[in-house]
Amino acid sequence: xxxxxxxxxxxxxxxxxxxxxxxxxxxxxxxxxxxxMGYLHEGHASLLRKARSQSGLVVLSIFVNPLQFGPGEDxxxxxxxxxxxxxxxxxxxxxxxFMPSVSEMYPTPTRTTVAVSGLTSRLCGASRxxxxxxxxxxxSKLFHIVQPDQAFFGLKxxxxxxxxxxxxxxxxxxxxxxxxxxLREQDGLAMSSRNxxxxxxxxxxxxxxxxxxxxxxxxxxxxxxxxxxELESLVRKHIATAPLAVIDYAEVLAFPTLEPFENSTHTHSxxxxxxxxxxKTRLIDNVIIQLRK
Ligand code: PAF
Numbered sequence: 001x002x003x004x005x006x007x008x009x010x011x012x013x014x015x016x017x018x019x020x021x022x023x024x025x026x027x028x029x030x031x032x033x034x035x036x037m038g039y040l041h042e043g044h045a046s047l048l049r050k051a052r053s054q055s056g057l058v059v060l061s062i063f064v065n066p067l068q069f070g071p072g073e074d075x076x077x078x079x080x081x082x083x084x085x086x087x088x089x090x091x092x093x094x095x096x097x098f099m100p101s102v103s104e105m106y107p108t109p110t111r112t113t114v115a116v117s118g119l120t121s122r123l124c125g126a127s128r129x130x131x132x133x134x135x136x137x138x139x140s141k142l143f144h145i146v147q148p149d150q151a152f153f154g155l156k157x158x159x160x161x162x163x164x165x166x167x168x169x170x171x172x173x174x175x176x177x178x179x180x181x182x183l184r185e186q187d188g189l190a191m192s193s194r195n196x197x198x199x200x201x202x203x204x205x206x207x208x209x210x211x212x213x214x215x216x217x218x219x220x221x222x223x224x225x226x227x228x229x230e231l232e233s234l235v236r237k238h239i240a241t242a243p244l245a246v247i248d249y250a251e252v253l254a255f256p257t258l259e260p261f262e263n264s265t266h267t268h269s270x271x272x273x274x275x276x277x278x279x280k281t282r283l284i285d286n287v288i289i290q291l292r293k
Contacts, residue, residue, distance in 0.1 A: 003027060003057045004095040009086065013145050016098050020057070020146065029056015033148030033175075034094075035139060038062040039079040039193035043183040045092040047152040050180055052093030059146050060094040066102060067110070068134030079196050098146070105141065113137045116163045116170070119258050123159050123273050124284065127248050135160055136167050143173055151175050156182040156190050158271055158286050162256040182285070184210065190285045202278035205242035209274055212238040212250075213287040216272045220289050228252050228261055231272070239276060248275035248282065255288050267291065 003023060010016045020031060032055025034047045040062075051058045062085055069075035082099070089097050114136040119125070125132050143151065153161050161179045168177055183191045188210030189203070198206060212235045219234055220226055235250045254261045255271035273286040 002093065002095065003029060007086070007090045007094055007097060009097045009099060011099055011101065012104060013100065016059075016096065016145060019096060020059070023057045027056055030149035031055060031057045031059060031146065033059045033061070033142070033146045033151045035061045035063075035142050035151065035153075037064045037078065037193065038085050039081055039196070040085045040088040041183075041191045041193060043154055043156065043191040045088055046183050047154060047180050048089065048092035048094055050178065051150070051152050054178075055150060057096070058094050059096045059098060059148065060089050061098040061100075061142055061146070063098075063100055063105060063138070063142075065105075065134060065138040067106070067113075067137055068131050070128055070130060073128070074194075074197075079193055105138070110137070114140045114167060114171075116167050119159070119163050119166055122253065122258055123249055123251060124275060125159065127275060132160070132163050136163060139164055140167060140171070140173070143168075143175055148175050150178050152178045152180055154182060155179050155288065156192065156285065158255070158273065158288060159258065162258060165256065188214075190283075192283065194281055194283065197281040198278060202244055202281065205244045206276075206278055206283055208239050208242040208245060209276060209283060209285045212274065213272060213285060217287050217289055220270070220291070224292065226263060228263060235272065235274070239274070242278075244278050246277040248277060250274050250276075 032051035034051050036044050064078050066075055113133050115133045116136050120132040165177050168175060187207055189206055215238055216235050219231055231252055232250055239245050239247055252261050252270055252272050254267040255269040261267055261270050269288055269290050271286050271288050275284045
């Protein structure tokens with residue numbers, strides 16, 4: 001049973017707070033939250049459906065957060081389509097859609113930011129300096145505004161999930177983080193709002209990412225004593241079969257600590273994380289593999 005019959009779109013923090021307070025006063029169901037930057041695809045819809053199945057009230061935020069984009073990145077041209085987003089949100093069961101303006105979220109120069117150390121020094125944290133400070137800051141603001149019981153995040157951004165879990169633990173935020181599986185197109189490409197940037201040829205060649213991850217998984221599971229350098233090299237070689245691919249990183253780390261991984265240690269899960277550019281488009285993908293230790 002939906003808490004609210006017709007989905008509501010809310011632009012101000014005060015209105016959202018009062019709507020959620022009203023829900024909590026009248027109901028004892030939980031509040032589930034799905035933060036996004038919009039241009040919703042089936043991956044976002046799956047997060048909303050999961051939230052719908054577990055929560056009394058489902059809140060979606062759509063906010064392209066300038067703080068997490070570096071100079072020269074795609075903040076200005078990040079794809080936006082509000083009309084379609086609202087259709088997807090409604091069909092997937094959202095109750096409230098929070099769409100603040102930049103000035104609503106950052107009304108004065110921001111002097112307080114949240115930075116999670118350690119976990120952010122590798123992978124996207126190394127390639128995109130300041131990115132995770134922007135993510136941690138906006139997610140912590142959104143958590144304070146929505147005060148959800150559960151928040152749902154996709155594992156395509158596995159480093160983001162690890163960073164947010166650490167922030168929640170360190171700051172004693174009363175929210176459960178629910179990591180959700182990556183959704184893929186039929187041919188294996190991980191769903192991403194940025195896939196729309198790819199030309200037909202880039203889209204075709206981008207399949208090397210999921211293929212490389214499949215190969216890596218097979219390699220790891222069939223060789224319990226595998227060597228990390230050998231694994232990384234296998235993955236790099238496969239990606240290099242796509243002439244347009246330019247590797248930013250292809251790394252194997254312990255998960256969720258994101259510490260360097262040695263196959264002699266008692267790590268139970270590893271992540272093979274990829275960031276690869278096709279033309280101007282930088283795609284990320286990963287596989288998390290449970291080791292039989
Ligand atoms: O994953 C995203 O879309 C963004 O990083 C998030 C979590 C909505 C914060 O802006």
